[in-house]
Amino acid sequence: MSQPNTIYFDNNATTRISPSVFEAMVPFLTEHYGNPSSAYRIGRTVNSAIETAREQVATLIGCQPKEIIFTSCGTESDNTAIASALQTTGRNHIVTSTVEHSAIKSQTEHLERLGHGVTRLPVAADGTLTVQQVEQALRPDTAIVSLMWANNETGVLFPVEEIAGLCASRGVLFHTDAVQAVGKIPVNLAASKIDLLSISGHKLHAPKGVGVLFARRRKVAPLLLGGSQEKGKRGGTENVASIVGLGQAALEACEKMDEENTRVRALRDRFESTVLRLIPHTGVNGHATQRLPNTSNIAFHAVEAEALLILLDQYGICASAGSACTTGSLEPSHVLRAMGVAKEQALGSLRFSFSIYNSEDEVDRSLALLPGIVSRLRAETPSAAALKARMDAGENITAGLNLEFKA
Numbered sequence: 001m002s003q004p005n006t007i008y009f010d011n012n013a014t015t016r017i018s019p020s021v022f023e024a025m026v027p028f029l030t031e032h033y034g035n036p037s038s039a040y041r042i043g044r045t046v047n048s049a050i051e052t053a054r055e056q057v058a059t060l061i062g063c064q065p066k067e068i069i070f071t072s073c074g075t076e077s078d079n080t081a082i083a084s085a086l087q088t089t090g091r092n093h094i095v096t097s098t099v100e101h102s103a104i105k106s107q108t109e110h111l112e113r114l115g116h117g118v119t120r121l122p123v124a125a126d127g128t129l130t131v132q133q134v135e136q137a138l139r140p141d142t143a144i145v146s147l148m149w150a151n152n153e154t155g156v157l158f159p160v161e162e163i164a165g166l167c168a169s170r171g172v173l174f175h176t177d178a179v180q181a182v183g184k185i186p187v188n189l190a191a192s193k194i195d196l197l198s199i200s201g202h203k204l205h206a207p208k209g210v211g212v213l214f215a216r217r218r219k220v221a222p223l224l225l226g227g228s229q230e231k232g233k234r235g236g237t238e239n240v241a242s243i244v245g246l247g248q249a250a251l252e253a254c255e256k257m258d259e260e261n262t263r264v265r266a267l268r269d270r271f272e273s274t275v276l277r278l279i280p281h282t283g284v285n286g287h288a289t290q291r292l293p294n295t296s297n298i299a300f301h302a303v304e305a306e307a308l309l310i311l312l313d314q315y316g317i318c319a320s321a322g323s324a325c326t327t328g329s330l331e332p333s334h335v336l337r338a339m340g341v342a343k344e345q346a347l348g349s350l351r352f353s354f355s356i357y358n359s360e361d362e363v364d365r366s367l368a369l370l371p372g373i374v375s376r377l378r379a380e381t382p383s384a385a386a387l388k389a390r391m392d393a394g395e396n397i398t399a400g401l402n403l404e405f406k407a
């Protein structure tokens with residue numbers, strides 16, 4: 001199923017569908033084609049598969065199946081949580097952070113333009129923030145506090161359980177974008193004060209285009225108005241095969257959680273510590289321990305991350321740079337900039353994110369390449385534009401690279 005010779009270290013961008021997830025989905029793309037809202041047998045079969053998936057997801061996050069609302073993606077779940085809070089509370093103010101994913105960032109910017117109050121909490125140099133910061137930001141008109149559980153770029157974790165406790169004691173709704181957390185670290189909503197929580201299927205080996213919004217006691221106003229699907233909380237015929245896939249992925253995530261926290265963590269730690277040891281002028285962005293077990297965001301001094309990505313891609317290694325290329329110029333990651341990382345360092349930072357499908361051998365092979373690639377770029381062509389120009393001129397940019405791994 002995987003591309004030959006691909007070493008995929010970009011599991012925070014998306015994950016491969018697990019074989020058992022694919023298998024579980026196929027019947028719902030073929031023989032079980034009924035509409036789950038139909039009363040006849042083939043509809044009822046499909047409906048009961050959705051209910052099984054609901055139970056599987058509920059087990060993964062320790063909530064009641066009836067508190068699970070299936071959506072089309074993490075972005076829809078995030079948008080629904082905030083829009084619903086504004087509507088149900090009639091209040092006007094949102095507390096969030098400077099390092100949220102664009103799913104929250106773009107929505108809160110839009111709401112601000114419409115006249116809503118938005119407080120964006122700053123983070124420390126290691127990407128963390130405190131409960132006290134949240135406490136100081138609360139206002140009588142605060143409708144919702146929305147803070148991510150785990151940052152997609154650095155893996156840094158926010159103390160969401162404590163923040164949820166604070167919000168509950170102050171009568172303010174608390175939402176967490178847990179898209180990067182669910183499946184990687186234990187989440188148990190039974191003993192939690194979190195009101196709303198977002199999940200995205202494709203981050204935990206289920207397909208793209210399916211998500212979940214957990215809403216305590218289903219207290220949520222729908223974003224999509226339509227039929228009575230999801231008990232009227234989300235209109236639109238369900239993406240049945242993907243929902244079934246997400247259920248299976250949740251089941252597997254329960255079984256593989258220990259592996260994520262031991263083997264995957266060990267892979268990440270070995271990769272990271274070896275890079276720091278072998279390559280001078282490198283450092284980790286984000287808190288050393290208050291972090292997801294699978295994520296490593298590494299700054300390579302005096303190299304453009306885009307150039308590094310191009311060369312890594314020549315060897316089939318996939319990682320990602322937080323920076324985005326807008327109108328020809330590189331924009332540094334807003335997350336790293338919010339942590340106070342200098343622009344040059346942010347532009348030289350790469351995220352490596354691992355999964356249970358990665359192996360020791362892949363880590364060894366990439367560690368064999370990385371030091372040579374970085375020193376060549378530093379010596380010859382630190383910028384992505386210059387590297388692209390050399391490639392366009394027909395030069396073999398990987399010729400003569402030192403590929404020896406000396407651990």
Ligand code: PLP
Nearest residue numbers: 073074075101103152177179200
């Ligand atoms: N929130 C976080 C933290 C994410 O990392 C992502 C995806 O990268 C999303 C939300 C959006 O999820 P989706 O791609 O399912 O819309």
